Amino acid sequence: MTTKSTHAKPLPSLQIGEHTLSVPIIQGGMGVRISAHSLAAAVANEGGVGLIATVALSLASKHYKKSKDYYKANIKALEDEFDLARKISPNGIIGTNCMVAIRDFEAMVKTSIACEADMIVCGAGLPLRLPEYAAARPQTALLPIVSSLRAAKLLTKRWIKLYKRRPDAFVFEDPNTAGGHLGVSRDQLFGEEHSAEQVVPQLAEWSQKEYNDEIPIITAGGVWDRKDIDHAFDLGAKGVQMASRFLCTYECDAHDNFKNAFLTAKQGDVVIVDSPAGLPGRALKTPFTNTLLSGGEVAMKCTITCLEHCLCRDDETTFCIATALNNSQQGNLKDGLVFTGTNAVRHTRMMHVKEIFDEILNGLPSEN
């Protein structure tokens, strides 16, 4: 690839709590084990924030042998991934993504704190008690993910009242483009109301008026290249969270079969599935989604009881999401769910994380 610089305007650094991001990019947490130590450390080494996704991290680890060990194994697996990430990136900003809808949310936050995570980003629900669980380490920045101004206001008011602490930043996730679980119902999908174009300026104006811009707004969903980042800044964001862009990197922690599925994906290969968490999820078309969407049989046996409310475990509908996501991470796409944002089809070749950062920093158009 040619890397001739086009002398793009430098991207500004971003302060989140006590941490200075030299590049205002957070790598979105991707479970199960899609963003673990390798991807998180590579992004941190480039000056962004690397996030280890904590959900069901233990499933493919040496710590998980039987269902009854699951919760303990998850704690050990997170400790391991943190140690490995720190070895690769001793000085980078490394944090975790913890999902509120997961039964061991509190344990994952407390383990992140014990591992001295620089940041904790929380999605799939409003993390109302996060400051309480993270109290032992005030220097860990806390970033809730929201999909509306209303949610941001409610959470901030509650944290200030109960914990005298405000969020260090908000991540807004656009359900129209993001991957994984989406923060709106199926019938609200693809509407203007929850788009980045509508909500990011509202959040930015609120942060500026009420908090003197001290709660930076980070936007997520559909951010691929420098053009998208410049657009996010025009809307009022101070940074971006990018996930799908890092899927076809050598450093991404998934099996090669998972990555190759993107290299052969075509227009129209992104579908919406109903997750057992009761939310729509955006995924790549695979043999698994073909079976699921045509009403065929998929794995339903709940082994680890990961979700607080689970349609598979409690209502015997949908599918076992931990099994499906773990299968794809391990390379089994017949039985595996592959989450992705709408940009899935833009991957054309494997890249190093460094190449992606160079391309963005130099303002080069992406090859795809």
Ligand SMILES: Cc1cc2nc3c(=O)[nH]c(=O)nc-3n(C[C@H](O)[C@H](O)[C@H](O)COP(=O)(O)O)c2cc1C
């Ligand atoms: C494979 C995959 C797994 C994901 N897993 C999680 C997760 O465990 N927790 C979470 O909060 N968000 C998860 N997400 C959402 C991302 O962190 C991110 O916010 C979103 O995908 C951004 O959109 P983009 O993929 O277009 O960049 C996942 C996304 C993908 C593509």
